[in-house]
Amino acid sequence: xxxxxxxxxxxxxxxxxxxxxxxxxKGLKLEFALMLQNEDLTTVQKANRRLxxxxxxxxxxLHEEWIESTDNIRREIIIANGQIxxxxxxxxxxxxxxENVVKAVGYIDRVVxxxxxxxxxxx
Amino acid sequence: MKWITNRHSGCNYLVLTIVLxxxxxxxxxxxxxxxxxxxxxxxxxDAFSEVQSSADAVLAVDYKWTYERFLERARESDPSxxxxxxxxxxxxxxYLWDLSSDELYIKVKRTQQxxxxxxxxxxxxxxxxxQLASGSLVDVKTFDKLAKELNDNSLSxxxxxxxxxxxxxxxxFSIAATEAARLYIEKKRRDYLIKIxxxxxxxxxxxxxxxxxxxxxxxxxxxxEYNNQIKPLVARWPKxxxxxxxxxxxxxxxxxxxxxxxxxxLRSLEQSYTLFxxxxxxxxxxxxxxxxxxxxxxxxxxxxxxLSSLYKELT
Numbered sequence: 001x002x003x004x005x006x007x008x009x010x011x012x013x014x015x016x017x018x019x020x021x022x023x024x025x026k027g028l029k030l031e032f033a034l035m036l037q038n039e040d041l042t043t044v045q046k047a048n049r050r051l052x053x054x055x056x057x058x059x060x061x062l063h064e065e066w067i068e069s070t071d072n073i074r075r076e077i078i079i080a081n082g083q084i085x086x087x088x089x090x091x092x093x094x095x096x097x098x099e100n101v102v103k104a105v106g107y108i109d110r111v112v113x114x115x116x117x118x119x120x121x122x123x
Numbered sequence: 124m125k126w127i128t129n130r131h132s133g134c135n136y137l138v139l140t141i142v143l144x145x146x147x148x149x150x151x152x153x154x155x156x157x158x159x160x161x162x163x164x165x166x167x168x169d170a171f172s173e174v175q176s177s178a179d180a181v182l183a184v185d186y187k188w189t190y191e192r193f194l195e196r197a198r199e200s201d202p203s204x205x206x207x208x209x210x211x212x213x214x215x216x217x218y219l220w221d222l223s224s225d226e227l228y229i230k231v232k233r234t235q236q237x238x239x240x241x242x243x244x245x246x247x248x249x250x251x252x253x254q255l256a257s258g259s260l261v262d263v264k265t266f267d268k269l270a271k272e273l274n275d276n277s278l279s280x281x282x283x284x285x286x287x288x289x290x291x292x293x294x295x296f297s298i299a300a301t302e303a304a305r306l307y308i309e310k311k312r313r314d315y316l317i318k319i320x321x322x323x324x325x326x327x328x329x330x331x332x333x334x335x336x337x338x339x340x341x342x343x344x345x346x347x348e349y350n351n352q353i354k355p356l357v358a359r360w361p362k363x364x365x366x367x368x369x370x371x372x373x374x375x376x377x378x379x380x381x382x383x384x385x386x387x388x389l390r391s392l393e394q395s396y397t398l399f400x401x402x403x404x405x406x407x408x409x410x411x412x413x414x415x416x417x418x419x420x421x422x423x424x425x426x427x428x429x430l431s432s433l434y435k436e437l438t
Contacts (some may be wrong), residue, residue: 014339021346028350032357045188055347056227061229062340066333067237073333074237076326077244080319083253087200087293089262091308098304104278 010065017058024051127400152275159313160416162405167399167420170427174395175242177430178338180378180437181388184381185341188348190228197209199342231344238337245330255316261308270301313410320407324400331400335393342389349382388433395426 027048034041124164196205222229252262274297338363358376402423409418 010336012140014336014343015181017340017343021350022344024347024350028354028357031354032342032360052351058339059232059344059347060227062232062343063227066337066340067230067233070237070241073326073329074241074244074324077241077248077330080323080326081244081251082249083322084255084315084319085247087312087319088251088255088260091255091312091315094311095261095265096307098266098269098301098308101304102273102276102301105273111424 006069010062013058017055017062020055020058022052024048024055027051062080073088125278153375155390159309159316159410160418161253161258162422163247163409163415163418164253164256166424167402167406168246168253170395170420170423171246171249172401172425173431173434174392174399175246177388177434177437178242178392179239179346180434181341181385181392182231182238184385184437185344185348186228186231186235189231189344190353192348192351193226193228194251228380234337234340238334241330241333245327246288248327252316252319255312255319261305261312263305266301267306269304270298273297273301316409317407320403320410324407325402331396336398338389338393338396342386345385345389349378352378384433384436388430388437391426391433395423395430398423398426 027044031041031044032049034044193204203231204226207222207226209223211221211223213219213221353375356371358372363371402420406415406418409415
């Protein structure tokens with residue numbers, strides 16, 4: 001199953017769960033209406049309990065599936081973070097090189113300065 | 124070479140050559156004229172931080188309600204609640220344990236942890252992007268300081284050799300050399316950002332999809348838990364007295380307010396995650412076309428503000 005099919009399958013399950021939850025709220029309203037009219041609630045309550053159990057099962061499955069599917073993407077993001085850290089270090093290194101080149105010019109200048117003083121003493 | 128006349132031409136050319144090498148080493152990047160604007164990246168990071176807090180808050184409510192329902196079942200003497208809670212230990216491993224319970228609240232807890240860790244990874248990504256785009260990484264001040272040092276070094280050498288080098292000309296050259304270095308590094312930085320964003324777009328899209336999926340699951344959870352909570356609340360009505368009926372109504376209204384705020388937050392979260400993936404792609408495009416300074420990220424910032432106020436309502 002490719003990524004697109006997986007997403008579609010997951011979406012279908014989500015939509016099914018949404019319908020079950022919507023039905024559950026209607027069932028509860030019916031139960032409450034019957035309760036106010038002092039009607040027998042047994043059948044509706046049984047059906048509502050069955051529905052509640054089914055919803056819990058489907059919720060549990062969706063949670064499990066979701067957790068399983070996140071490992072790869074989390075790893076990919078962590079790899080990306082390592083890639084950025086490397087780039088930051090590379091930039092810092094280049095700034096350091098520029099600083100070192102300027103320092104090197106300074107060292108050479110000092111050598112030139114010393115050599116120049118020595119030369120003037122000799123001449 | 125008119126700007127330096129010398130009596131010791133060999134030494135003079137040495138200093139000049141080094142300065143030229145410095146300029147040459149870092150040159151070849153004159154096409155980029157400005158620094159990378161880090162503001163859109165910082166706003167991107169900050170907006171995600173709001174999303175993260177709201178997501179944590181909603182997931183915490185989901186777990187709390189699911190766990191409370193589990194405890195309610197225990198109160199009603201459901202034996203499965205306690206049976207599944209007894210840990211079993213491995214005879215082969217000193218530290219391994221197992222929990223046979225597959226109660227929903229445990230799954231919600233695992234989801235909460237997984238989502239937290241996924242969001243944390245992406246928050247790290249947004250923060251590192253901002254760091255890579257940050258002004259402090261290729262600080263203009265550092266390069267101004269370098270230009271001054273290079274200028275001082277070149278002048279001191281010139282003085283030692285008793286050259287008649289015009290100070291202004293040496294200064295211009297020092298600035299040009301260090302500016303070339305800065306631009307070179309700036310270009311490298313922009314190239315890295317473009318490459319990172321392009322290479323990770325697929326992962327960011329997938330991250331957004333996964334986040335939207337869990338946001339939708341949590342919306343179902345919240346609605347389901349509402350149904351479970353409203354039932355005992357309204358069941359109090361028939362036996363309630365004139366005064367306690369008001370309390371029933373108030374409790375139902377309070378629960379409704381909480382649930383509608385949660386659903387509103389979840390809707391905003393879904394929109395935010397989708398927007399984050401889109402803005403990530405657009406940031407990359409803006410960098411490539413050198414328009415990142417005028418890049419509009421206000422929709423993401425507004426979404427972050429909205430989530431922040433919804434979050435305050437929730438907590």
